[in-house]
Amino acid sequence: MRSFLILGLLLCWASPLQAQKATTSSVPLSERRVSYTMDVTLDPDARTIKGTERLTWRNPDSVPVDELQFHMYLNAFKDNKSTFMKESGGVHRGNEAKDSNPWGGVNISSMRIADDAGDFRPGIPFIANADLTDQIKFIQPDDGNVDDQTVFSVRLPRSVAPGETIALDIAFESKLPEVVARTGWKMTESGSPFIFAGQWFPKIAVLEIPGQRYVPKDAPKGIWNAHQFHQNSEFYADYGTYDVSIRVPEAYVVGASGIQMDETIADGFKTVRYQADDVHDFAWTASTDFLEYNQQWRHVAIKALIRPAHKGQAQRHIDAAIVALERYDDWVGEYPYTTLTVVDGIGGSNGMEYPTLITAGTTYGLPTWSRFLELVTIHEFGHQYFYGLIASNEFEEAWLDEGMNSYIESRIMDDAYGPGSVIEFGPLKVGDIAAQRLGYVKNDPSKGALFTHSWEYRMGDYSKSSYSKPATVMNTLERYLGWDVQHRFLKAYYAKWKFQHPTTRDIQTVAEEVSGENLDWFFSQYVYGTAVVDYSIHSVRSTKNEDDRYASTVRVRREQDGIFPMTLRVTLEDGTTEDFEWDGQDAWKDFKITRDSPVVEAFLDPENLVLLDINRLNNRLVADSNANNRFARQAQLRAISLYQKLFFVIGGLF
Amino acid sequence: MSAHYITNGFQRAKERPRLAAIMYAANLAMGLLLSIPILVAFSQSTELSGYSEQMSEGFDLTLWADLMETSGPLLQTLLAQMMWVLPILFVWKMGSSAGLIHAQSEGGTRSFWKGLGQHTMKASVLGLLFLVPTAAWIVFVVIVATVLSTVLTGEVGSFWVQFVFSPLAVFLGIALIDMMHDFGRIELVLGKKGIMDSWFDGMKWPFHSAYANSVYIGWMVLGLIFIVLPFMLDLSLAGLLIAFVVQQILLFGRSMITVGWISSEVLLYEDLFPAPVPDESEGDPAEAAV
Numbered sequence: 009m010r011s012f013l014i015l016g017l018l019l020c021w022a023s024p025l026q027a028q029k030a031t032t033s034s035v036p037l038s039e040r041r042v043s044y045t046m047d048v049t050l051d052p053d054a055r056t057i058k059g060t061e062r063l064t065w066r067n068p069d070s071v072p073v074d075e076l077q078f079h080m081y082l083n084a085f086k087d088n089k090s091t092f093m094k095e096s097g098g099v100h101r102g103n104e105a106k107d108s109n110p111w112g113g114v115n116i117s118s119m120r121i122a123d124d125a126g127d128f129r130p131g132i133p134f135i136a137n138a139d140l141t142d143q144i145k146f147i148q149p150d151d152g153n154v155d156d157q158t159v160f161s162v163r164l165p166r167s168v169a170p171g172e173t174i175a176l177d178i179a180f181e182s183k184l185p186e187v188v189a190r191t192g193w194k195m196t197e198s199g200s201p202f203i204f205a206g207q208w209f210p211k212i213a214v215l216e217i218p219g220q221r222y223v224p225k226d227a228p229k230g231i232w233n234a235h236q237f238h239q240n241s242e243f244y245a246d247y248g249t250y251d252v253s254i255r256v257p258e259a260y261v262v263g264a265s266g267i268q269m270d271e272t273i274a275d276g277f278k279t280v281r282y283q284a285d286d287v288h289d290f291a292w293t294a295s296t297d298f299l300e301y302n303q304q305w306r307h308v309a310i311k312a313l314i315r316p317a318h319k320g321q322a323q324r325h326i327d328a329a330i331v332a333l334e335r336y337d338d339w340v341g342e343y344p345y346t347t348l349t350v351v352d353g354i355g356g357s358n359g360m361e362y363p364t365l366i367t368a369g370t371t372y373g374l375p376t377w378s379r380f381l382e383l384v385t386i387h388e389f390g391h392q393y394f395y396g397l398i399a400s401n402e403f404e405e406a407w408l409d410e411g412m413n414s415y416i417e418s419r420i421m422d423d424a425y426g427p428g429s430v431i432e433f434g435p436l437k438v439g440d441i442a443a444q445r446l447g448y449v450k451n452d453p454s455k456g457a458l459f460t461h462s463w464e465y466r467m468g469d470y471s472k473s474s475y476s477k478p479a480t481v482m483n484t485l486e487r488y489l490g491w492d493v494q495h496r497f498l499k500a501y502y503a504k505w506k507f508q509h510p511t512t513r514d515i516q517t518v519a520e521e522v523s524g525e526n527l528d529w530f531f532s533q534y535v536y537g538t539a540v541v542d543y544s545i546h547s548v549r550s551t552k553n554e555d556d557r558y559a560s561t562v563r564v565r566r567e568q569d570g571i572f573p574m575t576l577r578v579t580l581e582d583g584t585t586e587d588f589e590w591d592g593q594d595a596w597k598d599f600k601i602t603r604d605s606p607v608v609e610a611f612l613d614p615e616n617l618v619l620l621d622i623n624r625l626n627n628r629l630v631a632d633s634n635a636n637n638r639f640a641r642q643a644q645l646r647a648i649s650l651y652q653k654l655f656f657v658i659g660g661l662f
Numbered sequence: 663m664s665a666h667y668i669t670n671g672f673q674r675a676k677e678r679p680r681l682a683a684i685m686y687a688a689n690l691a692m693g694l695l696l697s698i699p700i701l702v703a704f705s706q707s708t709e710l711s712g713y714s715e716q717m718s719e720g721f722d723l724t725l726w727a728d729l730m731e732t733s734g735p736l737l738q739t740l741l742a743q744m745m746w747v748l749p750i751l752f753v754w755k756m757g758s759s760a761g762l763i764h765a766q767s768e769g770g771t772r773s774f775w776k777g778l779g780q781h782t783m784k785a786s787v788l789g790l791l792f793l794v795p796t797a798a799w800i801v802f803v804v805i806v807a808t809v810l811s812t813v814l815t816g817e818v819g820s821f822w823v824q825f826v827f828s829p830l831a832v833f834l835g836i837a838l839i840d841m842m843h844d845f846g847r848i849e850l851v852l853g854k855k856g857i858m859d860s861w862f863d864g865m866k867w868p869f870h871s872a873y874a875n876s877v878y879i880g881w882m883v884l885g886l887i888f889i890v891l892p893f894m895l896d897l898s899l900a901g902l903l904i905a906f907v908v909q910q911i912l913l914f915g916r917s918m919i920t921v922g923w924i925s926s927e928v929l930l931y932e933d934l935f936p937a938p939v940p941d942e943s944e945g946d947p948a949e950a951a952v
């Protein structure tokens with residue numbers, strides 16, 4: 009009884025506290041190599057965010073570090089000479105950033121070692137107040153484009169000792185571009201700029217220490233992993249804490265990563281303070297138009313910021329978020345944050361993920377039979393795991409976040425809304441798993457390996473190889489291992505790598521540990537390589553023997569280089585079926601089957617497990633005696649009546 | 663009064679069901695002809711595939727994608743055949759309408775084919791002329807929509823302009839012009855006017871007869887119902903052969919409507935402009951059969 013009482017007391021005491029915490033944990037969940045304390049002011053008319061940033065960075069290496077590297081991603085939109093603009097030809101995912109549009113950029117007016125680094129200076133005296141502004145030097149580690157200013161390096165007057173924390177005070181001004189690549193401003197219908205601040209502040213890069221990701225264990229020292237901003241690349245940063253005060257004109261409604269700690273109003277301005285813990289980025293949005301909807305799901309306070317035109321769809325946003333929360337919690341692991349904000353942004357700011365803050369995107373009058381809103385919300389929520397909690401390097405291995413996320417997204421769509429649920433209009437049913445498969449198998453499947461740097465893909469291969477192909481690869485792996493094993497693999501991957509930076513090698517290791525199987529054959533062909541699977545039934549022949557039995561020969565063929573174990577199911581004339589296993593290695597193989605009845609049908613992969621197979625129609629063949637024209641005739645009937653109706657309609661036009 | 667024209671028109675259509683049968687048969691024949699490449703291509707791809715039954719039961723995106731890939735240039739074939747079908751459809755629509763006018767005039771006693779034979783050329787030229795106001799109307803709607811979108815701004819505004827106002831305005835405008843065209847064609851066939859006179863006089867009809875408008879609208883609503891219903895059957899696919907049969911019944915009904923529609927317009931025209939005493943050749947009772 010007593011323990012119950014104490015538990016009860018604890019719960020009563022804990023719940024108001026929990027409401028003020030950014031995560032469910034009372035201890036740090038991540039290594040927290042960095043912390044940011046920012047104080048910024050939005051000038052909506054000038055489209056600028058001006059402020060200060062106190063950054064602390066702890067040297068994780070076992071040797072001193074005398075250079076820091078930073079991302080300055082808003083400079084990708086500074087002019088048309090940046091690597092981003094050159095790669096995208098001024099266009100990014102359909103959103104133009106033409107010369108006539110206002111450009112963006114970020115400028116550091118001062119960077120100095122903090123005089124008072126507070127708790128973050130464990131004993132070792134620093135050269136306080138050392139001005140580093142002149143030491144800022146833009147570097148171009150990826151392509152040597154000297155006009156690109158998205159990464160800079162700073163040489164320190166004295167190195168940071170192993171384990172020591174340096175604190176920097178940075179004064180900066182960010183000018184937002186007109187929305188491009190998921191960041192910037194856009195005029196709303198009410199005439200005030202909508203603001204989405206992503207990639208908006210000077211952010212320190214990741215020092216990968218020996219043994220971390222692909223840096224050899226015996227390397228003499230760590231290596232900065234900083235990439236320029238590319239057309240097809242997103243984020244990579246270290247975990248830490250963010251404490252950000254944002255000052256906006258009073259009429260603005262703000263949403264941000266983390267939890268809102270307080271809000272003060274003075275002189276027509278509103279200052280909101282947000283705290284985000286164990287995250288690796290911080291983004292925020294502000295608009296005078298947002299309508300706010302709140303709903304609690306377990307420990308998560310869900311907030312939807314919806315534009316007035318879409319207020320009828322507010323609940324759809326929240327419901328989709330809950331659908332995703334529930335399934336991720338079950339299939340992958342706990343969502344440790346206490347907030348989730350879903351933003352209905354404008355145009356190019358939509359369909360984007362930041363820690364605990366996502367943008368969805370819909371259109372006025374979107375019918376319920378079209379679940380694109382649900383799909384995008386589930387997808388962006390999924391990034392809370394695959395990028396947020398499991399922070400793979402999105403520049404170098406985009407499939408680990410976009411692909412794993414697309415895989416779970418397709419699974420959720422099927423599970424929550426049924427197969428064929430993205431578009432469900434009369435007999436037309438398009439499901440996510442099938443759509444992802446189509447995006448791969450009918451789109452030059454032999455090009456673009458999953459394991460490729462995102463900026464090194466051939467034109468058009470990035471989205472296939474980062475989204476639809478890995479979704480299909482993972483759906484195939486699930487069917488190969490079985491959901492039970494796959495489920496344990498997903499949970500183990502999360503448990504082992506949450507709040508860290510895993511690689512392709514690491515995910516394979518977890519899959520192998522859980523399944524107890526060497527998966528080199530799978531990963532080398534379909535993750536590291538570009539093998540294409542296509543098996544077919546070449547022929548089904550039967551002859552009657554003298555003893556009245558039938559000798560049937562089924563010839564199966566491997567049409568491409570991809571190898572996958574196959575099940576061959578034959579059906580005899582008497583209706584019985586038999587399964588045969590084939591390792592799929594040889595270019596072709598004859599199965600000789602002597603039975604009382606001839607083989608009338610041969611079917612490779614009858615359970616449709618190998619979604620990687622680029623042509624399913626040729627997986628099956630019936631003997632001439634079993635020819636069936638029902639489908640073709642039915643299609644003809646439908647075509648006739650469709651033409652008839654069309655002729656009446658067209659006739660009405662003359 | 664307009665209801666009277668509609669019922670009498672329908673009565674006329676019922677009295678000569680072979681007229682509707684001709685309209686229906688021509689429509690069906692064209693659909694049948696155009697569907698042949700689909701049958702051939704899909705038979706080749708699926709007859710021995712073992713998937714025939716499964717694909718008949720419901721839509722499968724993967725199999726359809728494979729099917730379209732294996733069916734080669736089917737889509738191009740289907741598009742290419744529309745190139746020659748559309749002109750034929752146009753001439754048939756003009757000729758058959760003239761034939762129906764002829765057949766249903768003077769108490770519905772005259773020959774459809776004779777009317778078609780005599781008037782197809784002129785009716786087609788008239789039809790081309792009526793494309794002019796149609797095109798002009800579409801241009802006008804585009805201009806109005808552009809102006810409107812400066813007033814009805816934003817996402818909601820452009821939704822209404824693009825998806826409600828513009829299609830509705832185009833539809834109603836085309837219906838109005840189609841009605842002018844119907845009466846213009848009657849002027850051509852029964853009024854024995856020249857092409858240009860028929861064009862101009864046709865365009866006056868909405869203004870000089872209220873009945874003309876209400877008769878047209880009445881039939882238009884019926885016609886719409888009989889075209890929307892078979893489309894809806896496509897969406898509830900269950901039991902496709904049954905659906906096809908029901909669609910055919912509805913489409914025959916739609917053909918009856920075409921005949922009844924024109925009959926009503928002819929009745930109205932004849933009430934307003936009683937026919938002169940017919941000459942000998944036109945009055946031959948032997949040609950009453952279609």
Ligand SMILES: [Zn+2]
Pocket residue numbers: 387388391410413
């Ligand atoms: Zn994504």
